Amino acid sequence: VQLQASGGGSVQAGGSLRLSCAASGITFSSYALGWFRQAPGKERESVAAISWSGDHTYYADSVKGRFTISRDIASNTVYLQMNNLKAEDTAVYYCATRGYGGACARLNLWEYDYWGQGTQVTVSS
Numbered sequence: 001v002q003l004q005a006s007g008g009g010s011v012q013a014g015g016s017l018r019l020s021c022a023a024s025g026i027t028f029s030s031y032a033l034g035w036f037r038q039a040p041g042k043e044r045e046s047v048a049a050i051s052w053s054g055d056h057t058y059y060a061d062s063v064k065g066r067f068t069i070s071r072d073i074a075s076n077t078v079y080l081q082m083n084n085l086k087a088e089d090t091a092v093y094y095c096a097t098r099g100y101g102g103a104c105a106r107l108n109l110w111e112y113d114y115w116g117q118g119t120q121v122t123v124s125s
Contacts, residue, residue: 001025001114008119019080021095028076032098032105035080037091049105087125092118
């Protein structure tokens with residue numbers, strides 16, 4: 001299983017970015033996916049999750065109303081649209097997918113089996 005995250009960069013507060021994560025080596029449509037982030041000196045935290053069908057999404061309180069997770073089964077890609085970015089959103093963002101039996105979206109890190117390499121998002125105030 002390979003997950004390739006991209007789309008990170010530097011942006012001013014209030015700006016937007018869209019992260020992408022291309023998956024291979026897995027039946028993409030069968031499993032939930034999530035986005036997580038880790039800021040310097042902090043533990044990795046959950047950001048958003050989407051179910052296998054895309055019908056159910058969950059967000060951390062800190063990003064609700066600003067971030068949107070979506071998935072495109074045809075291209076095996078999951079997206080994270082990030083609007084109204086804040087300095088505290090600065091972190092390395094990781095995508096991850098649940099493994100066997102993991103069709104439902106979850107915000108718990110330990111329920112994800114496969115992880116991408118991360119993409120840096122820097123928001124300047």
